[in-house]
Structure formats: structure tokens, C-alpha cells
Amino acid sequence: MKIKYSKSMKKFKPRGIHSTIMFAFSAVSAFIMLILGVVLYMRFSSISRQEIIQNTQKLMEETGEHLEDYLLNMRQVSDTVYYNVIKENDFSDNDNLIHQEMKLIYEANKNNLRSIAIYNNYGSLMAAEPVALQKEDPDITHQNWFTRAMDEMENMHFSTPHIQNLFSDAARRYYWVISLSRAVEFSDSGVPMSGVLLVDMDYSGISRMMQKINNQNNGQYYYLCDSTGQIIYHMKQVQISNGISSENNSEIANYRDGVYHEYFKGEHRKLLIKTISYTGWKLVGVIPYSSFTHGMFNMRYFIMVIIILMAMMLAVIHRFISDKISSPILKLNASVMEYEAGEKPEIYIGGSQEIRHLGYSIQRSYEQIDLLMKEIVMEQNERRKSELDALQSQINPHFLYNALDSIVWMVEGERNDDAVFMISELAKLFRISLSKGRTIISLQDELQHAKSYMNIQKIRYKNCFSIDFDIDSFIYSYCSVKLILQPILENAINYGINGMDDCGEITVIGRKEDGKIILSVVDNGIGIPEDEVNFILTDSDRVHKHGSGVGLVNVNNRIQILFGKDYGITIESELDEGTTVSVCIPAVPYTEENRKILEKGHIKYE
Amino acid sequence: MNSKKKFICLEAAMATIVMILLFIMVKEQMGKQSYKISVILQDSDSSQWSALRYGLKMAAKDSGTEVFFASIGNELTVDEQINIIKYEIDNGADAIIVQPVSDINTEVELKKLEKKVPVMLVESTASKDRNASILPTTEADNYAMGRSLAEEILKDYNGNIQGKKLGIITDNSSSEAITNRIRGFKDILENTDAKICWTIFGSSGKSGKSFLKNKPSVDLVIALDNASLVNAAEDSALNKLHGALVYGIGHSTEAVYYLDTGDIECLVVPDEFNIGYKSLTEVVESLEYYFYKMKDMTLYYTILRNEELFSEKNQEIIFTMSQM
Numbered sequence: 001m002k003i004k005y006s007k008s009m010k011k012f013k014p015r016g017i018h019s020t021i022m023f024a025f026s027a028v029s030a031f032i033m034l035i036l037g038v039v040l041y042m043r044f045s046s047i048s049r050q051e052i053i054q055n056t057q058k059l060m061e062e063t064g065e066h067l068e069d070y071l072l073n074m075r076q077v078s079d080t081v082y083y084n085v086i087k088e089n090d091f092s093d094n095d096n097l098i099h100q101e102m103k104l105i106y107e108a109n110k111n112n113l114r115s116i117a118i119y120n121n122y123g124s125l126m127a128a129e130p131v132a133l134q135k136e137d138p139d140i141t142h143q144n145w146f147t148r149a150m151d152e153m154e155n156m157h158f159s160t161p162h163i164q165n166l167f168s169d170a171a172r173r174y175y176w177v178i179s180l181s182r183a184v185e186f187s188d189s190g191v192p193m194s195g196v197l198l199v200d201m202d203y204s205g206i207s208r209m210m211q212k213i214n215n216q217n218n219g220q221y222y223y224l225c226d227s228t229g230q231i232i233y234h235m236k237q238v239q240i241s242n243g244i245s246s247e248n249n250s251e252i253a254n255y256r257d258g259v260y261h262e263y264f265k266g267e268h269r270k271l272l273i274k275t276i277s278y279t280g281w282k283l284v285g286v287i288p289y290s291s292f293t294h295g296m297f298n299m300r301y302f303i304m305v306i307i308i309l310m311a312m313m314l315a316v317i318h319r320f321i322s323d324k325i326s327s328p329i330l331k332l333n334a335s336v337m338e339y340e341a342g343e344k345p346e347i348y349i350g351g352s353q354e355i356r357h358l359g360y361s362i363q364r365s366y367e368q369i370d371l372l373m374k375e376i377v378m379e380q381n382e383r384r385k386s387e388l389d390a391l392q393s394q395i396n397p398h399f400l401y402n403a404l405d406s407i408v409w410m411v412e413g414e415r416n417d418d419a420v421f422m423i424s425e426l427a428k429l430f431r432i433s434l435s436k437g438r439t440i441i442s443l444q445d446e447l448q449h450a451k452s453y454m455n456i457q458k459i460r461y462k463n464c465f466s467i468d469f470d471i472d473s474f475i476y477s478y479c480s481v482k483l484i485l486q487p488i489l490e491n492a493i494n495y496g497i498n499g500m501d502d503c504g505e506i507t508v509i510g511r512k513e514d515g516k517i518i519l520s521v522v523d524n525g526i527g528i529p530e531d532e533v534n535f536i537l538t539d540s541d542r543v544h545k546h547g548s549g550v551g552l553v554n555v556n557n558r559i560q561i562l563f564g565k566d567y568g569i570t571i572e573s574e575l576d577e578g579t580t581v582s583v584c585i586p587a588v589p590y591t592e593e594n595r596k597i598l599e600k601g602h603i604k605y606e
Numbered sequence: 607m608n609s610k611k612k613f614i615c616l617e618a619a620m621a622t623i624v625m626i627l628l629f630i631m632v633k634e635q636m637g638k639q640s641y642k643i644s645v646i647l648q649d650s651d652s653s654q655w656s657a658l659r660y661g662l663k664m665a666a667k668d669s670g671t672e673v674f675f676a677s678i679g680n681e682l683t684v685d686e687q688i689n690i691i692k693y694e695i696d697n698g699a700d701a702i703i704v705q706p707v708s709d710i711n712t713e714v715e716l717k718k719l720e721k722k723v724p725v726m727l728v729e730s731t732a733s734k735d736r737n738a739s740i741l742p743t744t745e746a747d748n749y750a751m752g753r754s755l756a757e758e759i760l761k762d763y764n765g766n767i768q769g770k771k772l773g774i775i776t777d778n779s780s781s782e783a784i785t786n787r788i789r790g791f792k793d794i795l796e797n798t799d800a801k802i803c804w805t806i807f808g809s810s811g812k813s814g815k816s817f818l819k820n821k822p823s824v825d826l827v828i829a830l831d832n833a834s835l836v837n838a839a840e841d842s843a844l845n846k847l848h849g850a851l852v853y854g855i856g857h858s859t860e861a862v863y864y865l866d867t868g869d870i871e872c873l874v875v876p877d878e879f880n881i882g883y884k885s886l887t888e889v890v891e892s893l894e895y896y897f898y899k900m901k902d903m904t905l906y907y908t909i910l911r912n913e914e915l916f917s918e919k920n921q922e923i924i925f926t927m928s929q930m
Contacts, residue, residue, distance in 0.1 A: 018609065135866075163924055165916045172863035174924050217670065238879055239664060241922050301631045305624050312620045319613055 132167035153183035218294035227280030444476035465504030496525025661882025730783035742900035744885035746876030752790025829854030839864030
């Protein structure tokens with residue numbers, strides 16, 4: 001389980017700042033480029049689609065106009081033949097003239113015409129141009145163009161393409177024509193008759209027009225159908241009738257001019273429809289949706305190439321920028337890591353203002369840490385030294401020798417009570433001195449220790465000084481550092497009182513002020529010269545000359561190690577007036593918990 | 607892999623993609639490869655191939671390929687045909703559509719060439735036996751056409767052609783197509799009392815007309831190929847057949863013309879447009895798909911009669927024949 005966890009943690013190892021910046025930039029750029037590419041492509045394809053439709057419409061307009069002109073021309077041919085030739089002449093009287101004029105009209109339009117013929121209402125040929133041999137029995141009256149003309153006499157009728165089945169052709173060929181037929185009235189030998197004027201247009205004329213616009217190879221095409229949807233021209237006409245291809249031409253009859261969408265044979269496509277005037281024929285443009293994208297594959301690739309090239313360029317730029325941004329951070333990190341690894345290089349300071357500031361801060365921090373470390377090491381050394389000194393003071397052999405000597409002297413002088421008192425005080429002194437090896441004891445014990453010490457000293461110095469304890473009783477329950485008063489009292493005796501004649505007075509005052517315990521040892525001794533007062537707490541060698549070895553410096557150090565620089569010893573002295581040595585420690589209630597914390601030295605009172 | 611290597615790999619990968627895309631773009635710019643397909647027909651300029659050529663052209667247009675027609679005379683030998691095919695292949699033909707010369711060696715030679723480019727046969731197989739043919743062939747159902755022609759004759763005589771004398775003319779009896787047409791025709795007339803007085807092979811050759819002139823008169827002349835039919839119809843129009851009625855298989859406007867003029871009684875028209883269209887489509891498939899195996903295709907035919915010659919459906923057949 002643990003292995004699995006650590007593996008997954010490795011997997012999700014945080015990225016470096018360089019990769020993160022690079023990744024973030026690249027992701028944002030890629031996203032923007034993708035959006036840009038898609039939008040561009042969509043916009044372009046939409047414009048292109050509109051353009052294709054517009055171009056198709058334009059082409060259809062032009063082709064429609066050409067077709068209309070062509071058909072108008074054919075109608076004009078029919079009109080000319082009818083109104084200028086047939087109506088003006090009698091077939092019996094002016095047969096030659098009719099032929100001549102018909103010939104003239106045919107010759108003028110023969111590129112688009114196959115034949116002009118006039119049949120009477122029985123289907124008999126009255127005149128034809130070009131002159132050709134009529135088939136034996138073409139069954140004219142049953143041909144579609146004839147019946148339509150006779151059924152609707154007032155109109156001209158355009159047929160769908162068909163094979164002309166009227167005349168024999170020496171070349172043994174068949175011609176594909178579109179018939180324009182109309183009912184006509186004419187006179188033959190003065191007898192008014194009705195019949196049908198037939199103008200057969202060469203299908204190739206329309207076919208050429210349509211082929212010209214059906215030259216695209218993108219799937220787009222055009223076809224022509226009549227008003228019922230019957231195909232007149234389709235580039236795949238034979239394929240459609242053979243079932244190879246198909247066309248939705250039957251539906252076209254229902255559409256008006258415009259642009260339509262349809263789904264035919266699994267393909268979406270646009271239909272553009274234009275109606276040819278008079279005939280009702282419909283020119284249909286078919287644009288399969290696939291043709292919209294036909295020329296755009298290249299555009300897709302082009303956009304993709306542009307995007308990738310941009311991505312390549314941006315990657316280089318991103319790398320450069322991320323290098324620029326991350327390089328100072330990485331250098332700073334490297335220098336910090338080297339520092340952490342134990343080497344001690346200069347912390348990197350460079351790059352932008354913020355990173356420089358960071359470098360400076362880190363450097364300062366490290367410098368401070370170094371300083372503090374040195375201080376800690378020094379304090380620890382001091383502490384160890386002080387404790388050693390304190391231990392030494394506990395077993396000061398000289399003091400013990402003097403005390404024991406005094407006891408011996410008392411026993412010999414049969415001052416048994418005094419000896420008992422002396423031994424008892426000595427016992428108290430040592431008990432408190434030992435205090436189970438503790439550094440922190442209650443103020444009560446500390447004061448007791450001071451009292452015992454002073455009692456012993458008083459006997460030793462034959463009561464040549466007096467001692468008074470002025471202590472607020474409630475401070476007994478506060479913490480004190482062990483053996484801080486005894487060296488001060490020792491100094492007071494040695495330097496203050498010693499040498500005076502029975503009038504030495506030492507007062508120990510204990511107060512609590514502003515959360516601090518102030519213990520003052522006041523003597524009325526000879527005092528300390530002012531210039532020496534300043535050295536007492538700093539120059540330990542000087543003090544040690546006359547003392548028991550446990551100087552005020554030691555006491556001051558021990559207090560400050562435990563409680564900080566705000567606490568310690570202050571000395572006020574005036575020559576021939578006396579000296580007051582005050583010990584200032586924080587008022588910490590004496591509990592087992594507080595004692596342990598203080599002994600570990602973790603708390604400092606600032 | 608360090609960051610620099612990763613970066614170089616990424617740039618290289620993108621550069622590769624750009625190169626690929628540019629390659630595709632250039633390739634597309636150059637356009638889709640247009641296959642060149644050569645068509646080798648005997649008497650290639652004859653109007654009888656109009657519908658077939660139109661079908662080939664339409665298929666080429668639909669499939670975006672180019673089709674070339676080799677200009678060839680009437681009577682080819684195997685070697686000549688093979689040389690022409692080789693010449694076409696040397697000139698860049700990607701596939702060959704050929705009306706094979708009827709010869710015992712044709713199929714073997716064509717099979718050798720098929721290893722270079724796809725070869726599709728039209729109109730007839732190269733082997734005598736259709737089932738034994740090893741090359742793909744697109745043709746009309748020749749046997750069925752022969753049968754239908756005989757059935758039409760029977761219809762005209764209400765099934766009774768007892769004592770009628772028949773003469774058969776064909777251009778090349780050795781081709782599989784003609785053999786099957788004859789077989790189909792004879793299979794129907796087998797149980798009738800009609801008598802086949804003579805059979806002329808190679809009538810479309812230089813001496814075709816002289817054969818008919820010198821042959822004993824018959825009641826019915828059966829022409830089993832287009833050229834023979836047109837020859838017979840011309841003779842009929844010139845009253846050289848002594849009143850014999852002409853029935854036949856043909857696919858040219860001339861044949862239709864003589865049907866229209868009444869010089870031919872019944873015309874069976876193979877679907878030449880689709881033979882052309884489908885043969886080329888099949889060839890294109892095999893060119894586009896490496897593992898595609900071309901299939902034999904048998905197409906239908908139409909029976910034309912004078913009365914219904916200009917029906918809508920028949921007009922379309924004539925339309926394909928009329929294309930130049």
C-alpha cells in the first residue's frame with residue numbers, strides 16, 4: 001500500500017517552474033490557435049460556400065439568358081414563317097415563293113435548326129425546308145408535337161428532346177431535336193385550312209450550351225428539365241435511364257425559382273432553380289455538399305500547416321520566455337539547494353526585481369540563521385560552563401572546610417546547640433544545592449538556601465554583620481534559578497562587609513513588580529568604585545580574583561540564558577555607602593510543568 | 607529525457623507533420639492521378655461502336671479517367687493485336703480494353719500482358735468456350751440473343767416455319783460471341799422444320815456481298831453481327847435478296863435505319879452503351895484497388911421492331927448509337 005502510494009506520489013511529482021510556464025503558455029497558445037483555426041476555417045468555408053452559390057446563380061442567370069435568347073430566336077423563326085410566309089401566301093398559288101422564303105429563314109438560322117415543316121390538319125406535308133424525302137408513313141398526327149399543337153391551338157409548344165421521325169436521311173443517321181410546334185391557319189387554293197407549323201431545333205444547340213457549363217470536376221452540375229420535371233438535358237442522361245445514376249428531377253416540378261436544400265440518395269445538396277421564360281423549363285444547378293469542400297482540402301491543410309508553424313514558432317518563443325522567467329528562479333533554487341546540501345555558496349541575486357528581493361531576503365535570512373546558530377552555540381557553551389561553575393560552587397571545598405572548622409570549633413567549645421544549628425543549616429544548604437540536580441527551584445527554596453548560607457557565614461564571621469530578609473511572602477511560589485542569591489551574598493560579605501566593625505548590614509528584599517520578581521541584596525559596605533561597576537558583569541576574570549569562583553557574571557549569564565537579555569543582574573553602588581545588587585527574573589509560578597519547560601531552556605521572556 | 611531533448615523532439619515532430627501536410631498539398635495540387643485506358647476495337651472507326659464508345663466516354667468522365675481509342679482496321683491477326691496492345695502499354699496505358707481477335711493463341715498472349723496492366727475483354731471472350739475463359743469479359747448475352755432472334759422469327763410465323771429456307775451470315779464464326787449466337791439460334795430452330803440452306807462466315811469482309819449474290823435464294827436471311835446485317839439489309843434494299851426477309855443482330859444507326867425502312871424485320875440490339883460503361887468502370891476499380899479482381903459481366907439486349915422503333919426507351923438506344 002505504501003509502495004503504491006509512493007509510486008503515485010512520484011507520478012504526481014510537481015513540475016518544475018520552467019515546464020509549468022512552458023506548459024501553461026503552450027496550452028493557452030494551442031487553445032487559442034485551435035479556436036482561431038476552427039473559426040477561420042468555418043468563416044472561410046461559409047464565405048466560400050456563399051461564393052460558390054452566388055457564382056452558380058450568376059452562371060445560371062447567364063445560361064438562362066442564353067437559353068431564353070435561343071428559344072426566343074426559335075419562336076421568332078416560327079413567327080416569321082407563320083406571319084410573313086404562311087399567312088401572306090396561298091400554298092397553291094405561291095408555292096415557290098413560300099419555299100424560297102422558308103429557305104431564306106432556314107439558311108439564316110441553320111446552325112440551330114434541323115428543319116421547318118408545315119403540315120395540314122391531316123398530317124400531310126405542305127412544305128418543308130430543307131427539302132427532304134418524307135418517310136413513307138411517319139404517322140404525323142400521332143406524334144406528340146402535332147397532337148399538342150392541335151390540342152392547344154393558341155400556344156406554341158416546346159417538346160422534350162426526341163428523334164426526328166419525319167424525313168429519310170441518305171446518311172442513314174438520326175437527329176435529336178426539340179420541336180417547336182404551333183397550330184396555324186393557311187390557305188390552299190383559296191381554301192382556308194388549319195395545320196401545324198413545326199420548327200425542329202437541333203438539340204446540339206442546347207446540348208452545347210449545357211455542356212459548356214458542365215465542365216466542373218468538383219461534383220457540381222447543371223441540368224435542364226421541362227415544367228413537369230422531364231429531363232431535357234442531363235450530362236448523365238443515358239446513365240439515368242439505364243439506372244446507373246439517378247436524379248431527383250420529378251420533384252423539380254414542385255419547386256419555384258430559388259435555392260433549396262435536399263437530401264437525395266444519401267447526399268446533402270443545394271439545388272438552385274431558374275425557370276426559363278415562356279417554356280416553363282427549369283434550369284437546375286446541383287451543388288453536392290461535398291463540392292463545397294472539394295477545393296478546401298488544400299485550405300484545411302494550409303491552415304493546419306500555418307497552425308503547426310505558429311506552434312513551432314511559439315514553442316521557441318515560449319521556451320525563450322520561460323527560460324528568461326525561470327532561469328533566475330532556478331539559479332536561486334540551485335544556490336538554496338546547495339546551501340541546504342551543506343555547501344555554502346553565495347545566494348544567487350539576479351533577474352527581475354522581485355527575484356532579486358527574494359534572493360536578498362533569503363541571503364539575509366541565512367545570515368541571521370548563521371548568527372543565531374552561533375549565538376545558540378555560544379549560549380549553550382556558556383550555559384554548560386555556568387552549570388559547571390554552579391556545580392563547583394556547590395562543593396566549594398574552602399567554604400565546606402570553613403563551615404566544618406566552625407562546627408569543630410563549636411563542639412570543642414561545647415556549644416552544642418550552635419553546632420547542631422550549624423550542621424542543620426549546612427544540611428539545608430546542601431540539600432537545596434543539590435535539589436535532585438534541578439536548575440529551577442522555587443523562590444522559597446532559593447531564599448532558604450540564602451538564609452542557610454548567611455546563617456553559616458554569620459557564625460563563621462562571628463556575627464560581625466547582620467542579615468535581614470524582607471520578602472513578600474507570595475513570591476515564594478514563583479520559580480527561581482538555583483543558587484543566584486548565594487554568590488551575591490558571598491560578594492556582599494567578601495567585598496561589602498568584610499573589614500567593617502560589627503556594623504555590616506545586609507538586607508535581602510524580595511518583590512514582585514510588573515510580572516517580574518526583583519530580589520535585591522543591599523549592603524552598607526564600602527561600595528564599588530564606579531569604574532569597576534561596569535566591569536563586574538562583563539569581565540569575569542576580574543571578579544574571580546577574590547570570590548569563591550562563582551561570580552556575578554555567572555549568575556547574570558545563567559539568568560539571561562534562561563529568560564533572555566531583559567533579565568539578569570543590575571548593580572548600583574556608591575563608595576562608602578553600600579551596594580545594591582538586584583536580580584530580575586520573570587514571575588513564573590512554580591509548577592512541575594513550568595519547571596520542566598524552563599529547565600529545557602525553551603522559553604525566553606522578551 | 608531532459609527538457610532540451612524533449613523540446614527538440616517536439617519541434618522535430620511538428621516539422622515532420624508540416625512536411626507531410628505540404629507533401630499532401632503538393633500532391634493534391636498536382637491533381638488526382640488520371641488513369642489512361644486504351645481501347646482496342648476491330649474496325650474501330652465503324653459507326654457500330656458509337657454506343658460502345660459513348661459508354662466508355664461517359665464512364666471515363668464519371669470516373670475521371672482518360673480513354674483512348676486505337677485506330678485499327680478490320681481484320682487483325684493475333685500478333686498485330688498484341689503488338690498494338692504492347693505499343694499502347696509502352697505509351698503509358700494503365701489498362702487495356704480489347705475486343706479480342708479470335709485465335710487459339712490470343713488468350714495466352716493476352717494473359718501474359720495482363721501481368722503488366724489490367725486487361726478487360728469486350729464483345730467476346732478470347733477463348734472459344736466462355737466458361738473456360740481466364741480473362742474478364744464484358745459482353746452481351748450472345749446465346750440469349752441468338753435464341754431471341756429465332757423466337758422472334760417464330761413469333762412472326764406463329765411458330766410455324768415449316769419449309770422455310772434460311773441463310774445465316776456472320777463475320778467471324780470462330781469468335782465465342784458468334785459461336786454462341788449461332789448455337790442459341792439453332793437451339794430454338796432445332797425442333798422446327800426450317801432448313802438452314804447455307805451459312806456464310808466472314809461476310810463483312812471484302813467479298814461479303816458477292817457471297818450473298820451467288821447463294822441460292824432463301825426465305826429468311828439471318829445476320830448475326832452488325833456488319834453482316836447492314837450488308838444484308840443493303841442487299842435487301844436493292845432487292846438483291848429475292849424477297850428474303852432479314853433478321854439480325856446489330857448495333858449501328860445503319861441497322862436501325864434499315865429496320866425503319868422495313869429492310870430488316872427484326873433487330874436484336876446488344877446493350878453496347880453498358881458494355882462500354884461497365885467494362886471501363888470495372889477496369890478503373892481494378893486500377894484503384896490493388897486486390898480487386900475484375901469480374902465477367904453479361905449484359906442484356908433489346909429487341910427492336912419497326913412499329914415501336916421510336917418509343918421513348920428505344921429512342922435512347924438510338925441516341926447512344928448516334929453519338930459520334
